[in-house]
Amino acid sequence: xxxxxxxxxxxxxxxxxxxxxxxxxxxxxxxxxxxxxxxxxxxxxxxxxxxxxxxxxxxxxxxxxxxxxxxxxxxxxxxxxxxxxxxxxxxxxxxxxxxxxxxxxxxxxxxxxxxxxxxxxxxxxxxxxxxxxxxxxxxxxxxxxxxxxxxxxxxxxxxxxxxxxxxxxxxxxxxxxxxxxxxxxxxxxxxxxxxxxxxxxxxxxxxxxxxxxxxxxxxxxxxxxxxxxxxxxxxxxxxxxxxxxxxxxxxxxxxxxxxxxxxxxxxxxxxxxxxxxxxxxxxxxxxxxxxxxxxxxxxxxxxxxxxxxxxxxxxxxxxxxxxxxxxxxxxxxxxxxxxxxxxxxxxxxxxxxxxxxxxxxxxxxxxxxxxxxxxxxxxxxxxxxxxxxxxxxxxxxxxxxxxxxxxxxxxxxxxxxxxxxxxxxxxxxxxxxxxxxxxxxxxxxxxxxxxxxxxxxxxxxxxxxxxxxxxxxxxxxxxxxxxxxxxxxxxxxxxxxxxxxxxxxxxxxxxxxxxxxxxx
Numbered sequence: 001x002x003x004x005x006x007x008x009x010x011x012x013x014x015x016x017x018x019x020x021x022x023x024x025x026x027x028x029x030x031x032x033x034x035x036x037x038x039x040x041x042x043x044x045x046x047x048x049x050x051x052x053x054x055x056x057x058x059x060x061x062x063x064x065x066x067x068x069x070x071x072x073x074x075x076x077x078x079x080x081x082x083x084x085x086x087x088x089x090x091x092x093x094x095x096x097x098x099x100x101x102x103x104x105x106x107x108x109x110x111x112x113x114x115x116x117x118x119x120x121x122x123x124x125x126x127x128x129x130x131x132x133x134x135x136x137x138x139x140x141x142x143x144x145x146x147x148x149x150x151x152x153x154x155x156x157x158x159x160x161x162x163x164x165x166x167x168x169x170x171x172x173x174x175x176x177x178x179x180x181x182x183x184x185x186x187x188x189x190x191x192x193x194x195x196x197x198x199x200x201x202x203x204x205x206x207x208x209x210x211x212x213x214x215x216x217x218x219x220x221x222x223x224x225x226x227x228x229x230x231x232x233x234x235x236x237x238x239x240x241x242x243x244x245x246x247x248x249x250x251x252x253x254x255x256x257x258x259x260x261x262x263x264x265x266x267x268x269x270x271x272x273x274x275x276x277x278x279x280x281x282x283x284x285x286x287x288x289x290x291x292x293x294x295x296x297x298x299x300x301x302x303x304x305x306x307x308x309x310x311x312x313x314x315x316x317x318x319x320x321x322x323x324x325x326x327x328x329x330x331x332x333x334x335x336x337x338x339x340x341x342x343x344x345x346x347x348x349x350x351x352x353x354x355x356x357x358x359x360x361x362x363x364x365x366x367x368x369x370x371x372x373x374x375x376x377x378x379x380x381x382x383x384x385x386x387x388x389x390x391x392x393x394x395x396x397x398x399x400x401x402x403x404x405x406x407x408x409x410x411x412x413x414x415x416x417x418x419x420x421x422x423x424x425x426x427x428x429x430x431x432x433x434x435x436x437x438x439x440x441x442x443x444x445x446x447x448x449x450x451x452x453x454x455x456x457x458x459x460x461x462x463x464x465x466x467x468x469x470x471x472x473x474x475x476x477x478x479x480x481x482x483x484x485x486x487x488x489x490x491x492x493x494x495x496x497x498x499x500x501x502x503x504x505x506x507x508x509x510x511x512x513x514x515x516x517x518x519x520x
């Protein structure tokens with residue numbers, strides 16, 4: 001039986017990024033994936049700013065920017081050289097000499113308007129370095145992360161179906177190795193992470209409660225060939241039967257209708273089923289002549305695992321939470337899980353994790369997951385086709401979103417940059433928040449020093465008084481001298497969260513406490 005340190009079940013973005021995080025810290029990791037090849041099915045069309053910053057901290061921003069350049073060119077081609085507002089704004093942002101916060105996305109189909117965003121808002125201004133690397137569809141992200149894993153030596157075993165798992169000890173709650181039973185034989189590991197989607201075999205085997213709310217709508221997404229799509233309106237459109245969007249790439253259609261779930265949710269989506277849904281929601285008698293790739297069917301089923309860990313098995317991504325896919329929240333939530341869990345599990349495997357470190361994965365990520373589920377439920381409620389909901393959308397879209405401050409707040413929330421964790425007993429801003437863009441006097445940025453997955457200590461004191469707190473920890477902490485007493489020194493975790501800042505009279509003592517808490 002093959003044995004490794006960690007088995008990750010699932011080679012989607014969550015599983016691949018988690019595997020790369022473990023490999024960065026020298027943990028032997030094997031990814032088991034049911035599909036023989038990366039799934040080209042159209043899914044999420046972009047990532048949010050928080051996810052792009054995660055890629056930036058690992059040196060992957062240039063690759064993401066290249067994907068965005070290509071996608072913008074494709075979108076322009078769809079309109080014969082005339083780009084829509086979103087494409088124009090992203091293209092303009094890419095050509096700006098000064099960086100701007102990317103305005104992309106929607107809430108319940110209500111698009112965020114570029115001209116209502118206050119770019120001088122310090123909250124947004126602190127997160128602009130990744131503006132040209134967010135238009136990254138899920139398939140492109142999987143390919144990007146697959147290459148990243150290959151460079152790090154991660155073993156990805158495709159065409160391997162996980163069927164069950166058992167403990168090498170008396171039970172799965174024991175502190176013992178886990179055996180994963182698959183179509184290719186048994187694999188053993190010290191730890192297993194389930195990133196195998198909403199129908200997770202591993203989660204079901206663990207018996208972890210998956211609680212939440214039942215779906216109201218049935219959605220479809222595909223790239224299709226139409227005989228005449230001229231009557232389909234581009235952008236988001238509400239109708240009495242649901243909501244749909246056409247574009248911005250040729251043939252892309254997303255349609256969601258409030259209707260009962262199909263009897264067989266796992267059956268492939270046929271052309272006839274998709275055509276019926278498109279006609280029903282849009283009111284346009286279009287004919288679909290074919291599909292490019294596979295159409296997907298989804299719902300707003302919103303559920304979350306009660307616990308993200310049982311013994312030596314952990315849950316991440318859709319295996320831990322599912323909800324409607326609007327605004328790619330699931331993709332971004334999964335990447336956030338992976339970057340939070342990776343360094344904690346690596347430290348645990350290598351034996352230098354402080355007591356209780358791995359438990360903070362559930363403690364920090366479960367509330368974020370619950371918030372996202374409610375965020376998506378609110379959007380579905382605002383999409384209903386009745387007249388009262390239509391009037392409510394007018395109030396939200398035409399009145400509330402017309403207020404610049406409100407627009408900034410909604411964009412910041414949807415972009416993920418307002419996530420905070422309880423990381424210190426005596427915390428004040430910016431402790432617990434995402435570091436964002438931190439430029440250093442050397443001409444580098446904090447993200448440039450985080451590519452290898454270590455903590456980063458930016459010592460801005462005139463006499464370098466903080467760097468000695470991490471003496472002997474060069475393998476886990478990158479110390480960066482940046483004398484600038486006008487800015488606080490920072491101690492940043494591998495997931496980009498500020499664990500300490502020089503904002504107290506007892507700063508040196510609190511730095512020791514932070515290092516002890518997170519590194520032991």
